[in-house]
Amino acid sequence: MKLLVVGGGGREHALVWKLLQSSTITRPIQIFVAPGNAGTALEDGVENIALTAIPELLEFAKNEAVAFTIVGPEAPLVAGIVDAFRAEGLKIFGPTRQAAQLEASKDFSKAFMQRHGIPTAAYATFDSSAEAHQYLDEKGAPIVIKADGLAAGKGVVVAVTLEEAHAAVDAMLVSHQLGNAGARVVIEEFLEGEEVSFIVMADGRHVLPLATSQDHKRLKAGDNGPNTGGMGAYSPAPMITPALHARIMREVIDPAINGMEQEGENYTGFLYAGLMIAPDGGIKVLEFNCRMGDPETEVIMMRLKSCLVSLLEHALNGTLDKVEAEWDRRPALGVVMAAHGYPDSPKKGDVIRGLAELPSMPAKEKDYYVFHAGTTLDEENGKEIVTAGGRVLCVTVLGDSVKMAQRRAYEIAEQIHFDGCQMRRDIGYRAINNRK
Ligand code: ATP
Missing domain, CATH: 3.30.1490.20 (ATP-grasp fold, A domain)
Structure with missing residues (x-):
């Protein structure tokens, strides 16, 4: 089976890693990643392809007869990759250009929420x-x-x-x-409260909620400093009790998916709701994203026990109501190692050392993985791995408790080196304080 994954960050590496473990597919599996990174390049059965333009990706998917395509980042979705692939009869998981307006235009998103009674500021x-x-x-x-x-x-x-x-x-x-x-x-x-991420898969009508997660957006410890793409994450989010989960589904997710259907733009793809939970328990939507979060994907994929290919096939066939996802009971925690100068002007080209020396284990028993984001293979220098973007790696660990996962993530991160690495030392602190 051949699959195409569009994107090149930690989110896409985590999706690829999970796709490779899928149990229900015809072997051999071949995954193309456009453009990918050094991490995806080094996975068995994966080939990076240096394509980003939609017509070229479409041509490639047709020529290779890929079974389906998964889109990681928002830019190609907003540019209409799903519309283009569908027009040629190709299967692709993601929202249409119009549905992706939920992320691409805050005004569209706010007006949509008002039309459908979804709570927001x-x-x-x-x-x-x-x-x-x-x-x-x-x-x-x-x-x-x-x-x-x-x-x-x-x-x-x-x-x-x-x-x-x-x-x-x-x-x-x-x-x-x-x-x-x-x-x-x-x-x-301005809203006060605690932020949580809530991500679901949608097939246009039905919804499969993924494990809950929470990220740390600020660069510095204690959630201080400038906003970033995310310096770490953990799953589950202890704040989201079963009762709150049910309310988020009822007050936010169901009206959003039903609202899109009523407006003739059935939402297929991952839908990410950034939520503020007020001290009195009130839920308000800060934003919708039309894709998975990064680094939330890394911790969510680490906990997913079900076959991802099978879940995606259900989503593409409109049968997500027939399936449930199984999650590892253990929490997962991911620590981002970012380049010097991130987020303003990340330095590129620094050699990353220590990755090859980390202990390896069979995929099935793997309770940690170092997902690559901004990395590339420097072919000239004997295939060294060098930094190539703001967020470089995400060390992601399953532990018996958040605290144990945190300790292990930092032990592993300490063994990896590149010049000027920036890393928060307190990822997961809120979860650890909630549940000692
Ligand atoms: P992302 O990078 O996650 O896609 P974005 O640039 O689309 O974010 P938002 O998520 O809407 O923007 O806002 C970024 C951050 O600003 C939020 O994570 C939150 O911390 C803060 N924020 C946004 N809206 C509000 C609000 N109404 N009240 C308080 N804080 C807010």
Whole structure:
């Protein structure tokens, strides 16, 4: 069986790793990853292909007769890869371009939530700076300013003072610092509480919730410093009790999937809801993403015991209601090792040492894995693995408790070296404090 995975980060390496363990598929399995990274290149049965343009990917998938394609990141989804593949009769797991607007436009997403009664922060949308400034003065701080479009994690300003809020509006609407993405802004009420990620698979009508997870977005210990793509994650999220899980499904996920169906854009793919859980238990949606999170994928895949190919086949056939996912009872925790200068200007080209010396074990017993993100093989230097992006590796471990997983993840991370590596030392601290 041949499969195509689009993307090249830690999320895609984790998906590939899990696909390779699938029990229900015809062997040999061959997975193409576009463009992949050094980690995917080194997996048996995997070949990286240096393609990113949708017409080329489509041609490749046709020529190789891949059984189906899975899309990791949002950019190709928003650019319409699913529409293009489906138009040629190819199977692909992900939302259409229109459904991906849930992530690509904050204004679309907020209006959609209002139409379907999904709880979210009060908001208003502006194209004009004068009106935006006036609105800020009426509402006061703290307040949150969001660029409407995709801005690679740089589009949200949580303004503590009105000065910061006005400056953010000017940066987006007047000096156009985020280009088109910031040509329209959503200004929303500041919410307090604890953030959790809730990710599901959807087949257009039915939903299969994945294991819960929580990530650490800030660069520095104690959840301080600048926002990043994510410096670590753990699963499950102890905050999400069975009762809260049921409410999230009822108040957020079901209305979202039903709402898309009512609007004629049946949602297929992974759907990620970033949620704020208020101290009184109230749920509000901060954002929808039309893909899995990274590094949430790494910890979720580490705990998935079911065959991923089979789950994806059910999703593609519209039969997700006929299947359940089985999860390892043990928690998983992932620590991101990031490049020097991340998130602003990550340094590239540093040799990564220590990976080959880590203890190996058969795939079935594996209770840890080092997923690659921004890495590449330096062919000239005897196939050394070098850094090639902001987040470089995610050391992901299953443990009998979050604390044990954390300890082991750091023991492994200590054996891996590259110049200027940045790593938080406290991943999972909230879960550890919740449950000693
Ligand atoms: P991501 O990089 O996760 O895709 P994004 O750039 O699309 O994020 P959001 O997730 O909407 O933006 O916001 C980024 C972060 O800003 C959130 O994780 C949260 O910490 C904070 N945030 C967003 N909206 C609010 C709000 N209304 N109140 C308080 N904090 C908020």
